[in-house]
Amino acid sequence: MNAPSTCLFRAAVPSVEDYCQLRVAAGLSAKHAPPSAYVSLLADGQAHRLYAQYGFALTAPASQGMYRRF
Template sequence: MSDPYELRVGVPSVEAFRRLRTDAGLSDKDPAAVALALPNTWHGVVLHHKGSPIGMGRIIGDSGTAFQIVDICVHPAHQGRGLGARIMAALTGELERRAPASAYVSLIADGPARFLYEKFGFADTSAHGSIGMFRLMHGSHGSSGSRAEP
C-alpha cells in the first residue's frame, strides 16, 4: 500500500495557509500579511493528502544567526499519525543541511506539542534562564500595542 501523504517543499497559497491554521485551531492571519510573509519563508513544507494540503510548517529567519520554526499544523482529521513529526523532520533536516552551526533556532510550543519538539532537540528556554516573550502589532502600520493573544 502506498503512502497517502506527500510532503512537498514550498509554501501553500494564502487561502490554504489561512485554512490550515484555522482548521488546526491556530489564529487566522490577515490575507495581505500572509501574502507578504510566505515569499520570505527560508524553507517550508506542505503535506498533501490526495492532492489537498492538510499540513504545513515553515522556517523563517535571517539565514545566518537566527531562525524560527512557525506555522506547524496538521488538520485534525489527520492528527495522531506521526505527520507533525514528519513535518518537523523535514524542517530540522533542512536546518542541519543549510544553517550555520552557530545559528539559534527557536519555536513556540503550544500545549502537548512540546513533547514532539523535544524529540527534535528543542528545550524549554526557562531551563537556561530565559523566558519567551512576544508582542502583537495592532492597527495600521506603525501603531502598536501589546496584549496576550487568546
C-alpha cells in the same frame, strides 16, 4: 504591498508528518544551517514533547516567550 500569507493556523498539535513537512518548507536542517544558527519556537500545551523529539529544549526559567495581541 505585502503578499497574502500562505500560513495555515490550526488549533491542534501538529502530527509528526506535518512537523517534518514544516521543517522541510522552512529549510530547517542541521545539514544546511551554519554552526551559529539558533532556531526558536513557541509550543502550546504539550506540543513541547513533540519538539523535544527533534532536539528542541525548554528555555525556562532562563528565558520566557512573550506575545502581544493586536
